[in-house]
Amino acid sequence: MNLPNKLTLLRIILIPVFIIVLMTGYYYISAVIFIVASATDALDGHIARKYNLITNFGKIMDPLADKLLVVSALICLVELGDVAGWMVIVILAREFTVTGLRAVAAAQGIVIAAGWSGKIKTVLQMIAVPALLLKNWPFVYVGIPFADIMLWASVIMTIVSGTEYVIKNKQVFKA
Template sequence: MNLPNKLTLARVIAVPFFIVLYLLGHIYTATIIFILASATDALDGHIARSRGLVTNFGKIMDPLADKILVISALVILVQLGDVAGWMLIVILAREFIVAGLRTVAAADGIVIAAGFSGKLKTVSQMIAVPLLLLKNWPCKYINIPLDQIMLWICVILTVISGIEYIVKNKEVFLKGGL
């Protein structure tokens, strides 16, 4: 297994540690784990592309690892009342739609790469979640609800990127009999 794939796998393995630590009240340690795991996303992609180490495992697991990490955090935040449930539903719906679209396309040998808005969505999530986990620290001291602002940006980018995937790949839907 190459280094980018190990980093992707490490991101998935970090999730249970993040969850347990956060729920046990070790908020800062859990948030650091989340941030480090998020950082591996950019790192593994950069290493894979620059060194010619792109694999099918990485193509599948890298976006999946991101979703497992972010969705796990958002589920906890919904459970604790820090994120509205409908926001998580919007995010999950987009992820299921895009995953379904990619699955249908893959059956025809088509690879649907991440679009720019999808990458922005992921980055915004990986900024918003730590702010939400830390209850808007340090911005709460200057009365700027950056955690909520970033959460709204995530939801908006989620919708925009979902629409982008559908519009750019409408032929996949049409081929499927829609």
């Protein structure tokens, strides 16, 4: 197993650790774990592209690991009362829609590559979650609701990217 795939597995292994730490009330430690896990996403992709280590495992598991990490965090934050449930429903609906679209396309021999809007969505989510976990620190001291802005931006980008995927790939539904 190559290094990018090991980093993806590390991200998956960190998810239950993150959940346990967060749900026992250690917000700051859980934020550090989330940031480390998120950093493995950028690192594994960079290494895979730079050294031509792209594998089928990575193509499937890397985006799945991202989704599991973010959605796990957001569901925990709903449970803790820090995020509105409807926001997570919007995010989950987009993820199920795009994943389903990719599965139908794959059955037709079509590959739907990740677009920039989806990558921006993921980055915004990976910024929003630690900002929420850190209770908007350090922005709380200057009165900027950074965590809320990032959460709203990620929800809006979720809608935009989901709509973009459906529109750009509507031919998949016609087959």
